[in-house]
């Protein structure tokens with residue numbers, strides 16, 4: 001168990017810069033999720049923490065100690081891979097034991113550690129099988145068993161659930177969360193799936209093209225995304241980003257957005273500092289509204305938009321309603337059966353949750 | 367509809383007949399030389415000269431095999447193929463094992479421990495698969511002379527090993543490249559080093575390609591003639607050279623049955639390997655198309 | 659920074675390179691250095707033993723004014739064209755026939771491929787016997803009643819090279835077939851099904867869809883067969899021993915006899931360099947394209 005500090009880490013392959021001055025630091029027991037699309041450098045960063053890739057610049061510190069020049073075996077870490085990377089010619093038991101064997105742990109102790117890990121992951125009955133005889137979920141379990149048996153300072157997970165089907169993925173997600181609660185070990189977890197990030201993380205680092213866009217608690221990342229990129233990447237359906245104009249009247253900040261074929265709508269009472277708002281008054285901005293922050297208007301008060309509904313997509317618990325606003329498609333999440341395609345609806349907006357982004361730099365303004 | 371179906375069926379039947387007919391004809395063409403070799407080798411010489419070429423032997427005799435094995439003359443001596451068969455074994459077995467072992471390690475480094483320039487090295491090795499040996503035979507003869515290995519079996523082992531490395535490296539490289547790199551990473555985190563990973567993780571998965579490599583090298587080296595003819599003479603020659611000498615010796619009545627028996631003896635080891643492990647042999651063969 | 663790396667780890671970092679180094683060194687010497695060495699001999703006046711003087715391209719001039727070399731080059735061209743053409747077509751035909759869900763496919767494949775396991779010396783010995791006019795095929799046909807049948811190519815200078823073609827085709831067709839079969843098996847079946855649903859006949863499907871998709875297999879077959887053709891040496895020695903006369907001389911046999919029999923080492927080296935250049939011209943672009951494609955993740 002330990003802290004992890006990543007200090008201005010850089011990585012290049014030739015002239016191709018994959019990571020650009022990434023800095024992240026987490027406390028003991030944290031569950032850090034590196035979230036980003038494929039190719040943004042998540043695995044590269046993880047491999048550098050593990051010591052599997054060389055570091056072009058910057059420092060990695062585990063428990064306060066610089067580990068840049070330590071080989072993987074000396075960093076006291078364990079890692080779970082997307083492809084599980086089980087040794088195909090060894091049984092499950094031999095797979096789990098391999099690391100301890102190399103470290104010269106006596107057989108009796110090994111045996112004890114293996115059965116403890118197998119117990120914890122409920123796979124005692126699998127110990128004498130070969131990986132080829134296991135299902136995807138079972139392999140995943142073995143890979144985790146191989147990691148936890150060593151009781152490392154730091155767990156590294158590289159998209160461990162990506163190869164599982166949807167149902168199993170949810171189950172294993174819960175299991176990983178339970179494991180973290182039980183063991184309390186610091187975890188770095190790579191995924192491109194924002195739901196995994198939201199459900200598992202204590203800290204999320206959203207990455208794009210080798211740059212960390214935002215590092216924060218998941219709820220903060222969700223509610224107050226640092227920029228349009230994060231806003232769109234986290235949440236499903238993603239946050240609506242509607243072009244509009246900022247206005248300040250007295251102490252009320254509002255945004256005016258165009259609605260297709262109708263009067264422009266005014267969204268008033270946006271939470272941001274007056275000082276900033278005045279600087280942007282009368283200028284174009286991007287208005288971010290999450291789909292669930294729309295509702296059917298109860299009366300004529302507050303901020304309402306009258307819209308023509310294009311498409312209605314029932315999902316079961318609620319219905320997604322699509323309309324056009326400010327020249328972009330906007331999705332609202334409403335209770336079922338409250339709107340139908342082709343009809344008109346009057347929606348109100350929970351303005352306390354609205355975020356505003358600079359139209360050019362696309363970063364959030366408060 | 368009712369009248370059309372049978373004619374359609376008949377057409378299909380005809381098509382199948384043509385396909386099978388063609389294949390069986392080709393099979394006959396392919397088997398004919400083997401048939402002729404075997405039957406000729408067990409006939410009496412008189413029967414052969416009486417004009418029985420393709421027919422079954424009237425009486426089976428293994429005299430010709432006996433002669434080919436221990437008495438046939440090759441121009442310098444009349445000791446049959448036996449000593450040369452042993453030469454070929456002494457040359458082939460070490461060269462097969464050495465080149466396969468070296469190829470395995472090379473393939474492992476090239477795929478799992480890539481470093482700047484390792485691909486260039488692979489490209490340089492790869493050209494060795496297609497080297498026309500005529501282009502290196504003179505310097506090799508000089509070098510073997512300098513090393514004191516000219517005309518010896520260890521010299522041939524050396525030559526076959528060094529020129530076998532290209533192919534064996536290619537085999538193992540193409541096989542190991544499909545083993546996920548993450549396996550090596552996991553083992554590194556488990557604390558295993560370069561050698562341990564090779565021995566405990568990679569090599570146990572490589573059994574099929576080890577077989578392919580051994581079979582390919584065995585066939586190539588056993589069947590080689592150019593190196594054998596260029597670098598040895600007399601009693602250290604491999605079996606292919608001895609066979610060619612026996613067949614080309616012309617004294618008295620040509621003993622075709624002995625020639626065929628000798629050819630069969632020279633062919634037998636590789637034929638047996640082919641029959642026992644043909645699948646692996648074909649894999650080696652098609653690996654020449656680099657992507658394998 | 660690097661001073662803090664433990665010594666054992668630094669060794670470990672270099673171990674892969676150290677392990678590969680001997681192989682690299684050996685190949686650099688026995689392939690590339692030796693090629694240069696041969697090139698050097700070809701520019702010298704070497705006869706029985708190598709001499710390291712410099713006579714420019716005069717050995718090449720001598721080579722190209724040797725009638726025997728002309729025969730060799732001419733034979734190589736005839737042999738290559740026929741051998742490549744027949745082997746490719748026959749191999750493709752056999753692969754297509756075998757791909758029709760045939761019973762005993764395994765056995766047939768084994769029969770077509772076993773010659774590849776044989777030494778060219780064995781093949782040559784067997785075919786020399788089969789093609790022998792006095793006792794072989796000609797006699798069999800004569801005995802069957804067709805007394806005027808003549809098949810004595812092996813004894814006639816202008817036809818002997820075709821005998822080499824027959825034996826080489828017999829030995830190598832299975833190889834072409836195996837490569838084509840692998841290519842056919844790699845083709846997505848749904849493409850063929852889609853064409854069948856559109857009403858295309860089987861021959862049409864093969865001509866228009868399947869064979870064009872075999873392009874990579876064609877490339878491999880042709881390149882690898884060319885390589886076999888250029889270096890073929892043992893087959894000729896065993897089958898015709900370059901005869902009758904020198905009618906079946908080929909560059910490979912020319913090189914061998916110039917060097918080891920006729921004490922013209924310089925000319926032999928020059929002919930070896932000519933062979934090498936031909937192979938390089940064919941193989942290097944092929945290797946380059948194959949490796950580039952794999953690099954792109956194909």
Ligand SMILES: Nc1ncnc2c1ncn2[C@@H]1O[C@H](COP(=O)(O)OP(=O)(O)O)[C@@H](O)[C@H]1O
Nearest residue numbers: 013016018036037038039040041042043044045
């Ligand atoms: N060995 C390598 N050589 C060159 N480029 C690489 C190498 N490994 C990864 N990259 C590049 O680095 C970038 C990040 O890769 P990676 O960390 O695997 O992304 P992620 O895990 O986020 O999908 C990609 O653009 C990839 O092409």
Ligand SMILES: [Mg+2]
Nearest residue numbers: 039042043044
């Ligand atoms: Mg990745």
